Amino acid sequence: MNELVILLIVGLIAGFFSGLVGIGGGIIIVPVLVYFLNMDQKMAQGTTLFMFLFPIGILGVYNYYKGGYVDYKNALIIGLTFVLGSYLGSKLVIGIDTKIVKQIFGAMLVVVGIKMLMNK
Numbered sequence: 001m002n003e004l005v006i007l008l009i010v011g012l013i014a015g016f017f018s019g020l021v022g023i024g025g026g027i028i029i030v031p032v033l034v035y036f037l038n039m040d041q042k043m044a045q046g047t048t049l050f051m052f053l054f055p056i057g058i059l060g061v062y063n064y065y066k067g068g069y070v071d072y073k074n075a076l077i078i079g080l081t082f083v084l085g086s087y088l089g090s091k092l093v094i095g096i097d098t099k100i101v102k103q104i105f106g107a108m109l110v111v112v113g114i115k116m117l118m119n120k
Contacts, residue, residue: 004077006036011078015085020093021105024052025082031112033074035119042069050075051082 010032014025026048033044046064050072064070093101 003037003074006032007074007077008081010036011081012085012088014078015082015087016089016092017085017104017108018082019086019089019091020096021089021101021108023105023108025086026052027108027112029078031115035115037074039071040069042067043071046070047075047078051079 010029014028014032017023017028018025026045029048029051030041030044033039033047034041039047042064046061046067046069049061049064050070052061061070
């Protein structure tokens, strides 16, 4: 799968789960950039913050920018698809039982946490 397709998919999925369970998206985007696109952890974090730059992250991204850890192109691609995914996830969650939503959120946190702890 090429990089553009991965970026489009990750933006859509992160936006979807953001709308579904109220996460910021970085919990999905950072690990995908690191493990599927082999991006440096700092670059992944800076890129993700840049994606959020306009709504919330302008001050947080500044230091990553100064350090050279922002990939603008990838952040913009993910950001655009994140909007659509967030809309779709929030539409879906309305019809899902709260207990199931909590289980999805918890499972996501566990899986991502284990993956990050088990890798270098």
